[in-house]
Amino acid sequence: MEISQAIEKAKENNQIAFNFLLDKFWNDVYGFLLKRTENENDAEDITIEAFSRAFDKISSFDSKYKFKTWLITIAKNLHVDFLRKKKISVSGDKRNHDGHHANQIIDESPSPEDILITEQNLAKLLRDIKKLKPHYQEVINLRYFQELSYQEISNELHEPMSNVKVKLLRAKKLLAEIIQKKK
Numbered sequence: 001m002e003i004s005q006a007i008e009k010a011k012e013n014n015q016i017a018f019n020f021l022l023d024k025f026w027n028d029v030y031g032f033l034l035k036r037t038e039n040e041n042d043a044e045d046i047t048i049e050a051f052s053r054a055f056d057k058i059s060s061f062d063s064k065y066k067f068k069t070w071l072i073t074i075a076k077n078l079h080v081d082f083l084r085k086k087k088i089s090v091s092g093d094k095r096n097h098d099g100h101h102a103n104q105i106i107d108e109s110p111s112p113e114d115i116l117i118t119e120q121n122l123a124k125l126l127r128d129i130k131k132l133k134p135h136y137q138e139v140i141n142l143r144y145f146q147e148l149s150y151q152e153i154s155n156e157l158h159e160p161m162s163n164v165k166v167k168l169l170r171a172k173k174l175l176a177e178i179i180q181k182k183k
Contacts, residue, residue, distance in 0.1 A: 136171035
C-alpha cells in the first residue's frame, strides 16, 4: 500500500490503512519526540496523542503536503502544549477536553491481532502481556479481560477515546510481535 492510498482509505475509516500509517510513521514521530523530551514515557504518550489527533482529523489533511511533516507538526504542537501544562502543573485533572467526543477511528470488529490474542493459551498470553509496558498491560487488561468498551476504558483512564484506541492498537501490535517471535 502506498502512503497516499493509505491516507485516502484512512479518510474512509479503514482500519488497515490506520495500521499501515501507524507502522510506517511511528518510529519517525516517536524518535522526533524522544529527542525533544529525552524521556521514553513522555515521548510515547505524546506520540500516541499525536496519532490519535491525526487520525481524528485525517479528513482535514491536505495532500499538497507530506504526511510525515503533518504528523511531526502535530507532535511538535502537542509537545509545546505538554511543556506548558508541565510548567503550569495544575492540580486535579490535567486534561480538559470540553466534552469533545472523538470520532471513531478504528472499527470494532476483531482484527487479526485480536484473533491471535484470543486464540493463545491464557497462561502463555499472561506471561507475554507482562513483557509490555504497564500502561499497555492496563489497556489490554481493561479491554480483553474486564471486557470494557472503548468508552468505559476512556472513562476509567480519564483519556479521550481516540487515545485509548491508538494505545490499544499499539499494545496489540507489540503483543503480536512478542508472540510471533516465540514461534
